Amino acid sequence: MKLTADDAFDLSKQFRDAAVSLGNYRFDNWDDLTNAQRQDLEDDEWSLLNASSDMITKAVGLALDESELSLSELQASTTKAKKAIKTLKTVGQVIGVATALVGLAAAIISKDPKAVANNAKLVYAASKA
Numbered sequence: 379m380k381l382t383a384d385d386a387f388d389l390s391k392q393f394r395d396a397a398v399s400l401g402n403y404r405f406d407n408w409d410d411l412t413n414a415q416r417q418d419l420e421d422d423e424w425s426l427l428n429a430s431s432d433m434i435t436k437a438v439g440l441a442l443d444e445s446e447l448s449l450s451e452l453q454a455s456t457t458k459a460k461k462a463i464k465t466l467k468t469v470g471q472v473i474g475v476a477t478a479l480v481g482l483a484a485a486i487i488s489k490d491p492k493a494v495a496n497n498a499k500l501v502y503a504a505s506k507a
Contacts, residue, residue: 390433
């Protein structure tokens with residue numbers, strides 16, 4: 379079975395939802411649980427939240443793989459963008475490159491795999507202008 383970026387993102391949401399359900403169960407049944415049971419449930423809740431976060435990271439990596447963009451290609455695009463800022467003739471072109479770079483940074487920070495791939499392409503295109 380091959381996991382796609384969309385699959386990993388969906389799994390991330392499912393792990394997060396399961397963690398929330400587990401936390402709700404723990405609080406809804408607080409008085410019926412022993413301290414050890416509460417701690418076990420809390421530990422499992424955090425493990426699921428961490429798994430959700432890991433899946434988002436995996437989704438970004440898969441999106442880059444699916445879009446045939448590698449880290450080195452992303453780095454090459456940003457390097458090209460930095461050079462373009464120094465050589466472009468109009469302020470509009472420089473703003474276009476800067477806007478594309480800001481979009482890429484925001485996509486990476488938000489861990490949105492589709493946005494990372496799309497914004498990486500925009501950086502490259504703006505740098506060629």
